[in-house]
Amino acid sequence: MKADPRGVLTGAHYLDGDHAAAEGGLAAGCRFLAGYPITPSTEVAERFAARIPKVGGGVFIQMEDELASMSAILGGAWAGKKSMTVTSGPGFSLMMENLGLGIMMEVPTVIINVQRGGPSTGLPTLPGQADMMQARWGSHGDYEIIAICPSSPQEAFDYMITAFNFSEKYRVPTLVMMDECVGHMTEKVVIPPADEIELTPRKEYTGPPEEYLPYLPDKDMIPWMTKAGDGTRFHTTGLTHDEKGYPVMNADCQETLVRRLIDKIRKNADEIAIVEEEEVDGADVVLISYGISSRVAIPAIERARREGLKVGSLRLVTVWPFPETRVRELAKNVKALVIPEMNYGQIYYEIERCAAGNARTILVPHGGGWVHDVNDVYAGIKEGLK
Amino acid sequence: MTKETTVTEETQEQAHPMDELLRMDRMPHIWCPTCGLGTVVTALAMALDKSGISLDDVAVVSGIGCTGRVAGYIKVDSFHTTHGRAIPFATGLHLANPKLKVIVVSGDGDLIAIGGNHFIHAARRNMDITVICVNNFIYAMTGGQVAPTTPLTANASTMPYGNFEPPFNIPYLADSCGASYVARWSSLHVRRMTTAFAEALAAPGFSLVEVVTPCSTLYARRNRLGTGLDLLKFYHDNCEIEHGADTRSLDIDFQSTIKLGKFIERRRPTFLESLDDWYGQVFGDKYEPYAGATSE
Ligand SMILES: Cc1ncc(C[n+]2csc(CCOP(=O)(O)OP(=O)(O)O)c2C)c(N)n1
Numbered sequence: 139m140k141a142d143p144r145g146v147l148t149g150a151h152y153l154d155g156d157h158a159a160a161e162g163g164l165a166a167g168c169r170f171l172a173g174y175p176i177t178p179s180t181e182v183a184e185r186f187a188a189r190i191p192k193v194g195g196g197v198f199i200q201m202e203d204e205l206a207s208m209s210a211i212l213g214g215a216w217a218g219k220k221s222m223t224v225t226s227g228p229g230f231s232l233m234m235e236n237l238g239l240g241i242m243m244e245v246p247t248v249i250i251n252v253q254r255g256g257p258s259t260g261l262p263t264l265p266g267q268a269d270m271m272q273a274r275w276g277s278h279g280d281y282e283i284i285a286i287c288p289s290s291p292q293e294a295f296d297y298m299i300t301a302f303n304f305s306e307k308y309r310v311p312t313l314v315m316m317d318e319c320v321g322h323m324t325e326k327v328v329i330p331p332a333d334e335i336e337l338t339p340r341k342e343y344t345g346p347p348e349e350y351l352p353y354l355p356d357k358d359m360i361p362w363m364t365k366a367g368d369g370t371r372f373h374t375t376g377l378t379h380d381e382k383g384y385p386v387m388n389a390d391c392q393e394t395l396v397r398r399l400i401d402k403i404r405k406n407a408d409e410i411a412i413v414e415e416e417e418v419d420g421a422d423v424v425l426i427s428y429g430i431s432s433r434v435a436i437p438a439i440e441r442a443r444r445e446g447l448k449v450g451s452l453r454l455v456t457v458w459p460f461p462e463t464r465v466r467e468l469a470k471n472v473k474a475l476v477i478p479e480m481n482y483g484q485i486y487y488e489i490e491r492c493a494a495g496n497a498r499t500i501l502v503p504h505g506g507g508w509v510h511d512v513n514d515v516y517a518g519i520k521e522g523l524k
Numbered sequence: 525m526t527k528e529t530t531v532t533e534e535t536q537e538q539a540h541p542m543d544e545l546l547r548m549d550r551m552p553h554i555w556c557p558t559c560g561l562g563t564v565v566t567a568l569a570m571a572l573d574k575s576g577i578s579l580d581d582v583a584v585v586s587g588i589g590c591t592g593r594v595a596g597y598i599k600v601d602s603f604h605t606t607h608g609r610a611i612p613f614a615t616g617l618h619l620a621n622p623k624l625k626v627i628v629v630s631g632d633g634d635l636i637a638i639g640g641n642h643f644i645h646a647a648r649r650n651m652d653i654t655v656i657c658v659n660n661f662i663y664a665m666t667g668g669q670v671a672p673t674t675p676l677t678a679n680a681s682t683m684p685y686g687n688f689e690p691p692f693n694i695p696y697l698a699d700s701c702g703a704s705y706v707a708r709w710s711s712l713h714v715r716r717m718t719t720a721f722a723e724a725l726a727a728p729g730f731s732l733v734e735v736v737t738p739c740s741t742l743y744a745r746r747n748r749l750g751t752g753l754d755l756l757k758f759y760h761d762n763c764e765i766e767h768g769a770d771t772r773s774l775d776i777d778f779q780s781t782i783k784l785g786k787f788i789e790r791r792r793p794t795f796l797e798s799l800d801d802w803y804g805q806v807f808g809d810k811y812e813p814y815a816g817a818t819s820e
Pocket residue numbers: 588589590591592607630631632633634635658660662663664665666671
């Protein structure tokens with residue numbers, strides 16, 4: 139399915155990451171954004187608010203808080219509109235309960251978190267990458283989720299489309315984990331013509347309405363979806379439920395449901411994984427990074443290479459589900475994995491787990507507020523070669 | 525009910541008159557004997573039936589609580605959401621497809637405590653949804669804790685010596701935030717409650733019907749008020765109907781007179797009317813009105 143040209147601002151633009159993400163959403167067909175202002179994410183909502191009356195067929199609403207925003211986009215998606223919200227740390231925390239509802243009801247939606255320094259109000263105008271574990275585990279209960287980390291405005295545009303496509307394909311809320319640097323840096327963004335943008339359509343139920351079972355899984359574990367008003371008169375709940383969507387309070391039903399919610403993502407982890415590799419074959423050390431840290435690492439890698447050191451790079455575009463297979467393989471072939479991230483060890487521990495003692499893992503931490511000093515990343519690489 | 529019941533000599537089977545409207549495959553429901561919630565569901569089903577709205581276009585949204593279970597029994601597209609968030613969820617459904625008739629049915633705690641912020645903002649925006657607030661004066665589902673509607677001196681498990689916090693007057697709250705339609709009935713007043721639901725559904729904008737309802741197991745028992753039936757008798761003897769009453773006069777004290785009626789019916793532009801009207805002015809003929817558009 140191709141993008142609707144009305145939402146696609148084809149051409150070359152000079153945009154910051156927030157504006158590019160808004161355009162990515164519109165190009166992906168998003169026609170409902172419910173949000174609440176918070177630095178450094180507000181420009182996404184502002185751009186959408188300005189554009190949607192001109193694009194047509196959609197609405198923006200500034201809700202009273204992030205609890206409401208997250209709930210509203212679930213309603214919006216159930217009514218048949220591609221829906222998204224956007225926030226930063228404090229608002230992300232408020233969204234957690236209803237993110238869980240989206241996971242439980244299997245609602246395709248996209249949530250952008252333009253990460254800033256935390257905890258609490260932290261550093262509203264400065265970057266962080268410390269919500270990565272919250273993205274994975276922030277809502278209570280057991281689940282799997284998809285999270286993508288763009289590292290430039292161009293990627294903010296491109297990966298918004300990927301995020302909507304994943305959310306439709308796997309019927310799961312998909313997180314776009316930007317950071318203040320990516321959100322506020324301005325670069326060239328090329329928006330392709332609508333007919334070059336491939337969109338994943340909703341997995342629509344087309345059988346007789348009276349036979350519809352909203353949570354009967356297909357072979358790929360994903361149930362078919364209808365929307366409110368289609369005549370199937372379905373029920374959906376945040377309670378543990380059977381194929382009819384009716385609550386069932388027992389361990390068997392819980393096992394069947396939770397296992398499927400997890401497996402539909404976990405068993406497709408390799409298919410979902412997006413990574414960028416560079417000179418990993420024959421490398422002694424591989425630097426693993428995501429988001430803005432991937433770009434900060436480039437001069438450190440180049441410096442090490444100029445000195446004749448064999449340094450590769452593995453960039454995680456999707457961080458969740460964790461691209462486990464690739465990291466495991468890699469760990470068997472290198473001396474060390476070096477991980478710069480703007481926190482005191484989040485994705486680092488995932489990598490350490492996957493390295494399973496086959497390679498050393500070296501964290502280059504940073505508390506947030508600014509990006510890494512290139513010298514620190516370089517020192518991490520040197521440490522890995524010892 | 526419009527549905528014909530079919531009686532054949534062989535089977536002597538009768539369709540329940542509510543088959544079309546209720547999820548019979550989920551009966552029996554979870555509510556206690558003499559709980560008032562069943563009556564509210566019946567009244568809503570009758571109002572929907574009377575209204576002539578196609579049931580395919582109706583969505584019912586509930587939060588969490590005993591009342592929150594209503595969404596699970598009505599045979600329309602129905603959403604059992606999270607505690608307090610039925611109104612914003614309903615707002616999303618409505619905004620994404622304005623053709624839907626979106627009805628929120630939830631408890632006093634759900635809508636007025638944890639969801640209070642959404643309640644006042646949806647009323648202020650005059651969001652075109654209908655809210656049925658079942659006020660049983662207590663948090664029933666969790667075992668009888670104090671609610672922001674519990675009358676002064678009434679007992680609750682977290683007010684073990686009686687409640688000393690002043691409660692909200694729900695119609696006054698809705699009125700002062702700008703709701704288009706505000707009424708209060710009790711679950712004894714089935715006919716009037718049904719009419720109020722139908723009127724609320726027809727009213728453009730934010731409409732609220734508060735339904736004072738017995739919770740036999742917790743509120744009645746804790747306060748030694750007998751069964752749900754005794755509470756209905758109490759409503760019979762102590763409810764006063766005063767249409768158009770000043771909403772400031774609608775406080776409910778412990779076992780005092782309860783004023784019922786239709787208090788507010790005003791026409792204000794709804795959220796989407798305002799949006800289309802304003803953008804029409806700003807963008808002129810280039811603007812394609814949203815609310816009329818389909819959700820493809
Ligand atoms: C976030 C959250 N907090 C608390 C609860 C526990 N809880 C479930 S229902 C309820 C109160 C329900 O009271 P009310 O809305 O009046 O409904 P009733 O059961 O009286 O119909 C509470 C506190 C919850 N489910 N979610």
